[in-house]
Amino acid sequence: MKVRVYVSLKNGVLDPQGRAIQHSLEGLGFSGVRDVRAGRLIELEVDETVTDAQLDEMCQKLLANMVIENYRVERISA
Amino acid sequence: MKVRVYVSLKNGVLDPQGRAIQHSLEGLGFSGVRDVRAGRLIELEVDETVTDAQLDEMCQKLLANMVIENYRVERISA
Numbered sequence: 001m002k003v004r005v006y007v008s009l010k011n012g013v014l015d016p017q018g019r020a021i022q023h024s025l026e027g028l029g030f031s032g033v034r035d036v037r038a039g040r041l042i043e044l045e046v047d048e049t050v051t052d053a054q055l056d057e058m059c060q061k062l063l064a065n066m067v068i069e070n071y072r073v074e075r076i077s078a
Numbered sequence: 079m080k081v082r083v084y085v086s087l088k089n090g091v092l093d094p095q096g097r098a099i100q101h102s103l104e105g106l107g108f109s110g111v112r113d114v115r116a117g118r119l120i121e122l123e124v125d126e127t128v129t130d131a132q133l134d135e136m137c138q139k140l141l142a143n144m145v146i147e148n149y150r151v152e153r154i155s156a
Contacts, residue, residue, distance in 0.1 A: 006119050021120065024140055030132065032125035041084050041117035042099065047110035054108060062102055 001048055002076035003055060007064045008039035039069075079126055080154040081133060085142045086117035117147075 009015050017038040025033050042063055046055075055073050064071040087093050095116040103111050120141055124133075133151050142149040 008119060008121060018120075021140070025136055028136075028139055030128075030136055032128045032132075033122060033136075034125065035123035037121040039119035039121065041086060041119040042096075043086060043115040043117065044111060045113035047112065050108075050110045054110075058103055058106075058108055058111075061106055062099070 001046055001050070003044040003046055003050075004074045004076060005042040005044065005055075005059055005063055006039065006072045006074070007042065007059075007069050008071075009037060010068055010070055013068045079124055079128070081122040081124055081128075082152045082154060083120040083122065083133075083137055083141055084117065084150045084152070085120065085137075085147050086149075087115060088146055088148055091146045 009018075015037050018036040021038060022033055022036040025036070040063075044055075044058075052073070059071045059073065060066055087096075093115050096114040099116060100111055100114040103114070118141075122133075122136075130151070137149045137151065138144055
């Protein structure tokens with residue numbers, strides 16, 4: 001089973017990488033970009049036996065830093 | 079308007095970061111994780127006037143490395 005985990009910075013947390021991307025887009029001539037936030041996408045291939053609780057635990061222990069980041073888990077195929 | 083860009087490595091491209099995550103999960107005692115691929119999630123806040131073609135151009139010029147990465151653009155709210 002395929003699982004996607006989306007990790008993004010919480011609101012209010014400074015995002016220098018996102019700011020750098022935004023400035024680069026402006027430098028390339030793109031207008032209309034008001035804000036950019038950079039996050040991570042982690043794709044897992046797991047056995048059917050892996051539960052949602054286990055996936056949550058993986059995120060909280062390793063994949064996301066719960067102090068500054070939020071995560072969202074999405075199961076792609078059963 | 080909010081736009082999400084998902085950037086992931088193409089199949090066949092070695093992913094040391096994903097491999098490291100997989101080994102760490104095993105080290106933490108999680109079983110059943112067969113494969114891990116690491117990618118990026120970029121959230122943009124753009125004006126309504128920004129077209130799909132412009133978003134594609136942003137991805138191809140800056141956000142993704144087209145040689146080794148794929149990207150997917152998703153508009154969240156109109």
